[in-house]
Amino acid sequence: MIKSISDTAVLQNGLKMPWLGLGVYKAEEGQEVIEAIKHAVAAGYRSIDTASFYKNEEGVGEAVKQVDVPREELFITTKVWNTEQGYEETLRSFKESLKKLDMDYADLFLVHWPVSGKYKETWKALETLYKEGKTKAIGVCNFKIHHLEDLMKDCEIKPMVNQVEYHPRLTQKELLAFCKDHQIQLEAWRPLLKGEIFDEPILMALAEKHNKTVAQVILRWDLQNGVITIPKSVNENRIKENADIFDFELSMEDMEQIDSLNKDLRNGPDPDEF
Ligand SMILES: NC(=O)c1ccc[n+]([C@@H]2O[C@H](COP(=O)([O-])OP(=O)(O)OC[C@H]3O[C@@H](n4cnc5c(N)ncnc54)[C@H](OP(=O)(O)O)[C@@H]3O)[C@@H](O)[C@H]2O)c1
Numbered sequence: 001m002i003k004s005i006s007d008t009a010v011l012q013n014g015l016k017m018p019w020l021g022l023g024v025y026k027a028e029e030g031q032e033v034i035e036a037i038k039h040a041v042a043a044g045y046r047s048i049d050t051a052s053f054y055k056n057e058e059g060v061g062e063a064v065k066q067v068d069v070p071r072e073e074l075f076i077t078t079k080v081w082n083t084e085q086g087y088e089e090t091l092r093s094f095k096e097s098l099k100k101l102d103m104d105y106a107d108l109f110l111v112h113w114p115v116s117g118k119y120k121e122t123w124k125a126l127e128t129l130y131k132e133g134k135t136k137a138i139g140v141c142n143f144k145i146h147h148l149e150d151l152m153k154d155c156e157i158k159p160m161v162n163q164v165e166y167h168p169r170l171t172q173k174e175l176l177a178f179c180k181d182h183q184i185q186l187e188a189w190r191p192l193l194k195g196e197i198f199d200e201p202i203l204m205a206l207a208e209k210h211n212k213t214v215a216q217v218i219l220r221w222d223l224q225n226g227v228i229t230i231p232k233s234v235n236e237n238r239i240k241e242n243a244d245i246f247d248f249e250l251s252m253e254d255m256e257q258i259d260s261l262n263k264d265l266r267n268g269p270d271p272d273e274f
Pocket residue numbers: 022023024025026049050112141142163164188189190191192193194195215230231232233234235238239241242268
């Protein structure tokens with residue numbers, strides 16, 4: 001039972017990763033992302049999810065300097081973008097990310113998408129960075145089961161995290177079970193479907209039953225499925241709202257009702273076609 005914002009998942013290598021983090025995709029570089037992170041840290045968040053692609057790593061780094069919490073108590077994730085994949089290119093991209101973040105290590109470094117013909121070389125670079133202690137954990141995003149199987153045939157270190165699109169319209173049961181079997185922590189991106197599911201009657205009824213918002217019900221469902229979640233917001237009230245999910249519990253029936261909303265529907269691209 002996850003009871004507090006400071007509760008953590010334990011990755012395959014023993015590293016603790018907060019169950020809840022702040023996503024900053026589309027949070028503008030500069031003041032917008034800095035303010036969002038300050039509000040989040042004040043609300044108890046300790047994990048921030050950025051990427052070279054988001055073009056806001058400098059703001060993330062600046063925010064980390066401005067908050068009252070020491071760097072080592074924060075969990076910073078960044079990612080290598082598709083056009084930066086390959087062994088040497090990935091090493092360069094990581095160096096560039098750290099420079100922008102103005103940090104000497106990352107907590108988690110992820111392959112952003114499984115670029116066909118490239119991701120294995122990219123992964124080797126992540127293994128190197130991990131062995132050198134420049135990132136405390138390594139993982140992938142948007143890997144389907146066949147990508148994970150293919151990577152694990154050759155890799156030295158298994159991915160510790162797989163960050164994928166995951167919400168009540170895309171419940172990814174098979175992938176979740178596969179990841180659990182292989183000690184790969186699943187992490188949900190676009191958990192709130194950008195709000196596009198907030199008028200769903202089953203979710204509205206559950207929100208009313210628990211005296212919570214639909215966003216809170218969905219995020220709680222993530223946690224109870226053992227999935228790390230990183231809702232994005234730049235709004236102070238919504239940042240707080242999304243963190244107020246530790247004082248209630250969905251019943252088995254509630255969980256099943258949410259599962260029943262699955263339509264295998266992607267909001268973002270299909271990893272096989274991107
Ligand atoms: N690895 C990948 O390929 C990948 C892809 C996409 C996303 N991600 C990561 O996952 C994070 C989350 O996904 P996302 O940003 O695409 O979508 P999301 O978190 O599902 O939704 C974010 C949107 O919902 C709004 N919102 C947030 N909380 C709300 C609330 N309580 N009530 C009403 N509206 C709310 C936000 O607006 P306001 O900001 O105005 O509150 C924003 O427009 C990203 O920021 C990024 O870090 C990773």
